[in-house]
Amino acid sequence: xxxxxxxxxxxxxxxxxxxxxxxxxxxxxxxxxxxxxxxxxxxxxxxxxxxxxxxxxxxxxxxxxxxxxxxxxxxxxxxxxxxxxxxxxxxxxxxxxxxxxxxxxxxxxxxxxxxxxxxxxxxxxxxxxxxxxxxxxxxxxxxxxxxxxxxxxxxxxxxxxxxxxxxxxxxxxxxxxxxxxxxxxxxxxxxxxxxxxxxxxxxxxxxxxxxxxxxxxxxxxxxxxxxxxxxxxxxxxxxxxxxxxxxxxxxxxxxxxxxxxxxxxxxxxxxxxxxxxxxxxxxxxxxxxxxxxxxxxxxxxxxxxxxxxxxxxxxxxxxxxxxxxxxxxxxxxxxxxxxxxxxxxxxxxxxxxxxxxxxxxxxxxxxxxxxxxxxxxxxxxxxxxxxxxxxxxxxxxxxxxxxxxxxxxxxxxxxxxxxxxxxxxxxxxxxxxxxxxxxxxxxxxxxxxxxxxxxxxxxxxxxxxxxxxxxxxxxxxxxxxxxxxxxxxxxxxxxxxxxxxxxxxxxxxxxxxxxxxxxxxxxxxxxxxxxxxxxxxxxxxxxxxxxxxxxxxxxxxxxxxxxxxxxxxxxxxxxxxxxxxxxxxxxxxxxxxxxxxxx
Amino acid sequence: xxxxxxxxxxxxxxxxxxxxxxxxxxxxxxxxxxxxxxxxxxxxxxxxxxxxxxxxxxxxxxxxxxxxxxxxxxxxxxxxxxxxxxxxxxxxxxxxxxxxxxxxxxxxxxxxxxxxxxxxxxxxxxxxxxxxxxxxxxxxxxxxxxxxxxxxxxxxxxxxxxxxxxxxxxxxxxxxxxxxxxxxxxxxxxxxxxxxxxxxxxxxxxxxxxxxxxxxxxxxxxxxxxxxxxxxxxxxxxxxxxxxxxxxxxxxxxxxxxxxxxxxxxxxxxxxxxxxxxxxxxxxxxxxxxxxxxxxxxxxxxxxxxxxxxxxxxxxxxxxxxxxxxxxxxxxxxxxxxxxxxxxxxxxxxxxxxxxxxxxxxxxxxxxxxxxxxxxxxxxxxxxxxxxx
Ligand SMILES: Nc1nc2c(ncn2[C@@H]2O[C@H](COP(=O)(O)OP(=O)(O)OP(=O)(O)O)[C@@H](O)[C@H]2O)c(=O)[nH]1
Ligand SMILES: C[S@@+](CC[C@H](N)C(=O)[O-])C[C@H]1O[C@@H](n2cnc3c(N)ncnc32)[C@H](O)[C@@H]1O
Ligand code: SF4
Ligand SMILES: [Mg+2]
Numbered sequence: 001x002x003x004x005x006x007x008x009x010x011x012x013x014x015x016x017x018x019x020x021x022x023x024x025x026x027x028x029x030x031x032x033x034x035x036x037x038x039x040x041x042x043x044x045x046x047x048x049x050x051x052x053x054x055x056x057x058x059x060x061x062x063x064x065x066x067x068x069x070x071x072x073x074x075x076x077x078x079x080x081x082x083x084x085x086x087x088x089x090x091x092x093x094x095x096x097x098x099x100x101x102x103x104x105x106x107x108x109x110x111x112x113x114x115x116x117x118x119x120x121x122x123x124x125x126x127x128x129x130x131x132x133x134x135x136x137x138x139x140x141x142x143x144x145x146x147x148x149x150x151x152x153x154x155x156x157x158x159x160x161x162x163x164x165x166x167x168x169x170x171x172x173x174x175x176x177x178x179x180x181x182x183x184x185x186x187x188x189x190x191x192x193x194x195x196x197x198x199x200x201x202x203x204x205x206x207x208x209x210x211x212x213x214x215x216x217x218x219x220x221x222x223x224x225x226x227x228x229x230x231x232x233x234x235x236x237x238x239x240x241x242x243x244x245x246x247x248x249x250x251x252x253x254x255x256x257x258x259x260x261x262x263x264x265x266x267x268x269x270x271x272x273x274x275x276x277x278x279x280x281x282x283x284x285x286x287x288x289x290x291x292x293x294x295x296x297x298x299x300x301x302x303x304x305x306x307x308x309x310x311x312x313x314x315x316x317x318x319x320x321x322x323x324x325x326x327x328x329x330x331x332x333x334x335x336x337x338x339x340x341x342x343x344x345x346x347x348x349x350x351x352x353x354x355x356x357x358x359x360x361x362x363x364x365x366x367x368x369x370x371x372x373x374x375x376x377x378x379x380x381x382x383x384x385x386x387x388x389x390x391x392x393x394x395x396x397x398x399x400x401x402x403x404x405x406x407x408x409x410x411x412x413x414x415x416x417x418x419x420x421x422x423x424x425x426x427x428x429x430x431x432x433x434x435x436x437x438x439x440x441x442x443x444x445x446x447x448x449x450x451x452x453x454x455x456x457x458x459x460x461x462x463x464x465x466x467x468x469x470x471x472x473x474x475x476x477x478x479x480x481x482x483x484x485x486x487x488x489x490x491x492x493x494x495x496x497x498x499x500x501x502x503x504x505x506x507x508x509x510x511x512x513x514x515x516x517x518x519x520x521x522x523x524x525x526x527x528x529x530x531x532x533x534x535x536x537x538x539x540x541x542x543x544x545x546x547x548x549x550x551x552x553x554x555x556x557x558x559x560x561x562x563x564x565x566x567x568x569x570x571x572x573x574x575x576x577x578x579x580x581x582x583x584x585x586x587x588x589x590x591x592x593x594x595x596x597x598x599x
Numbered sequence: 600x601x602x603x604x605x606x607x608x609x610x611x612x613x614x615x616x617x618x619x620x621x622x623x624x625x626x627x628x629x630x631x632x633x634x635x636x637x638x639x640x641x642x643x644x645x646x647x648x649x650x651x652x653x654x655x656x657x658x659x660x661x662x663x664x665x666x667x668x669x670x671x672x673x674x675x676x677x678x679x680x681x682x683x684x685x686x687x688x689x690x691x692x693x694x695x696x697x698x699x700x701x702x703x704x705x706x707x708x709x710x711x712x713x714x715x716x717x718x719x720x721x722x723x724x725x726x727x728x729x730x731x732x733x734x735x736x737x738x739x740x741x742x743x744x745x746x747x748x749x750x751x752x753x754x755x756x757x758x759x760x761x762x763x764x765x766x767x768x769x770x771x772x773x774x775x776x777x778x779x780x781x782x783x784x785x786x787x788x789x790x791x792x793x794x795x796x797x798x799x800x801x802x803x804x805x806x807x808x809x810x811x812x813x814x815x816x817x818x819x820x821x822x823x824x825x826x827x828x829x830x831x832x833x834x835x836x837x838x839x840x841x842x843x844x845x846x847x848x849x850x851x852x853x854x855x856x857x858x859x860x861x862x863x864x865x866x867x868x869x870x871x872x873x874x875x876x877x878x879x880x881x882x883x884x885x886x887x888x889x890x891x892x893x894x895x896x897x898x899x900x901x902x903x904x905x906x907x908x909x910x911x912x913x914x915x916x917x918x919x920x921x922x923x924x925x926x927x928x929x930x931x932x933x934x935x936x937x938x939x940x941x942x943x944x945x946x947x948x949x950x951x952x953x954x955x956x957x958x959x960x961x962x963x964x965x966x967x968x969x970x971x972x973x974x975x976x977x978x979x980x981x982x983x984x985x986x987x988x
Contacts, residue, residue, distance in 0.1 A: 526959070526961070526978055526981070526982075548823075548978060548981060549823045549824050549826075549827040549977070550823050550826050550827040550830065550977050550978065551977075551978050551979070551980045551981045552847060552976060552977055552978065552979040552980050553801070553847075553979075553980055554798045554799045554800075554801050554847070554848050555798050555801070555848055556847075556863075556926075556927065556930060557670075557860070557863055558616060558863050558869065558871060558876070558877045558878075558879075559632070559871075559875065559876070559877045561863070561877070561879075561923055561926075561927060562877065562888065562890075564926055565919065565922050565923055565926065568922065568926060568983055568984065568987070569922070571984045572984060572987045575984055575985075575987070
């Protein structure tokens, strides 16, 4: 156990790709936590998908030992956090476990939307903030300009910002000193009843469920009987330890310390992030307030391409959900797609990550249906239904109003692109809340429907601003609007998997774009196929796929047989990726691609 | 594995295909294994073919040959002496059917037409001429070295020398209207013997036309609707002229069908000899696919070294034979025997889909036989994908 004034706890926060994980590498290296030989780039990004995409998805904790210039040995607990907006929740709960933040800003880029979002969260968590200007090794770095920007846009003092290069290691010693000098030591009572915060938990194939926690008061030891105060579950602690970053067992952990425990817990779902861990015999009188659990905001159906894979899919989804409490699922059956799951995600990146993992780690090919947000459907009888799936829409005659989720979006954009950004937000039914300038960059804040942002807003934003804009959002609540369900009929039959909720004013345009896309995506058949978009019984857009008139190889002799046979086998495999709707075969890719908006 | 017995009308026949890989010029639409070279040492090549036949005979001398086919490339660039030598070798090595068919593909230049008599003397009894078009403008567009007058003359010569002759035309050309094709086809029918091959132009990747099309510089080809119309009018005219289609692009008076073609379409056995030639052969109860080296010089070199030009030889699983039988057999008017198909692969077809397509009039099922109807022929490639289970 360590004396409180020899401990410093902090999170590393930044906009995506500003260098958090690389900075964590340097800190581990400088403090000797990992040897040169063990070191890998962005070492804490250990999941395959993190390494492949070069991003952090899951927050990671490391305990460092550092002997400062004052001659004292300190324990530093750092938490590396993800930058992408889908995983904001990881950042906010990590911040609750520490007293300070390193606010990393890429000195070639400046303050971006998530820099702001992170600062606000850090301030809310009462953090001491150390601004860190990173990537100063790059010729394009402008640390002075960026420091000014931090002061101007964020309003925090940046005169003592530390200049570093997480690549070369420049400034790391200075940063370590600043951590010790400028961040507060944690507070806590060693003699008080145990009070620890459950920060995270995950499943480890060898150890079972591993719980990451931060001790506030008291001391926790191996063999202790503990009580999780929200769930009421009781366990005996099997193992206590810290990440160095390797798992290292310790005997006990006291106030201010961060570590892990195992206690023969069966499932991640048996634990609740934000719960208070205390002793069974001598519980604390004041449990922690707890966290609001992460709410999935985007829902989509996942169906196996091959219906026979359904059980495999169930198993795979259950396995993934064990480790990711923010991912929800329930069984769904669709007349067109058979059995599958309606799954909830934190955002589109989260959806992509889960889908990728299901396909790659479990080898299941999937059809993903149109993502949808959760609508609140208020019925005439005063009740409210949460609509996760357009296919479940109640009878319109019973509906009083439909409310949709709204977000507050913050966008930072260089002046020349401002016009395009405003137009994009306006097109997406946005309401402008704020428009301010910092140097030659504008910060716009919009109130937008989540549904308009979920699909491809970020891609569009990137393309209209050539990648120069950054974006962050938070949910602000529900508001009624003129929302209707649009159905797509293929050859006269409604295809449930293509139904979408849309704003009435945008329905024609959306319907037209969908039927046009489907016309390209569905191969021609031997009969002509009408494709219609309808609201209730009213057709609002229509296209026709002409019938195939001629499709036959003119000459086929000895040498052509092998080639023709291979082609046929390939086509037959392709047919497996189609779904039959009545007499029409629809390729699986059509379900997502039909929804891409290209306004 | 023992082979399923063949229904009486199916092919248990055996033929020999000889590929001559050289041409005087490369046509812009052609993706056959054909090469233009400055000099061919014909004696050297002749020895090679004889050697290859010698070797193949060792494996198949118990079979009776019903057909020999000289294809190309341009086999009419061979001298009659070479053709004779090859046919002599075959006669010495195998039993020959009494009604043996020996076909040679010829280009209709005047030089080549002069050799027809020599071929006949050497044993060729059927000639197939690559006419392609009956007007000079289109012949030029097709990159052909002959003109329409030469083509007509070659057909005349063939008609006087051979009892059985055929010629090929390519239609659905650039800017060709159905009316223009109709008129041209009428002329062709007036010149025809008992057999005609009428192919819609296919733009093959890797050819000059393929590259032009890809670059967007091949306009004026008939659209699908027009092409379908041309196909149907072709059927009508040929029916009326007594030359109905016995395969998608091949027409004949009853009895005048090319026996060699039928080997391909009815899963018969054939040796494939010469650069790039494919073969299909039963041996000890297993069916094999053979493929010869494509590059002429490499083929020749290996032949001299090893006595054969094969690049690979692979057993064909009954399931694969079933697929071949289906995709080739449905190209013929008689279609396929369902029991023969089932014996090769009982689960190949999606029976429900088949019944549905039969109800729509695209397939006809009569007793043991399944065939594509005329409308079905027009869509055969997509139908095949659909009926597979
Ligand atoms: N030149 C230079 N490149 C850097 C520096 N720090 C980070 N990078 C590069 O910037 C990219 C992003 O670095 P990461 O450490 O993955 O950034 P991150 O903030 O952890 O990203 P997320 O976790 O996805 O939000 C990588 O290609 C790094 O190699 C630096 O100081 N100098
Ligand atoms: C082996 S090829 C050529 C035989 C001979 N060398 C000739 O050109 O006359 C047989 C026939 O296939 C047809 N053919 C070749 N390529 C074609 C294409 N791309 N589209 C349609 N028919 C084609 C031609 O009618 C040709 O006569
Ligand atoms: S069409 Fe005939 S002549 Fe022309 S290149 Fe092909 S094989 Fe040779
Ligand atoms: Mg990272």
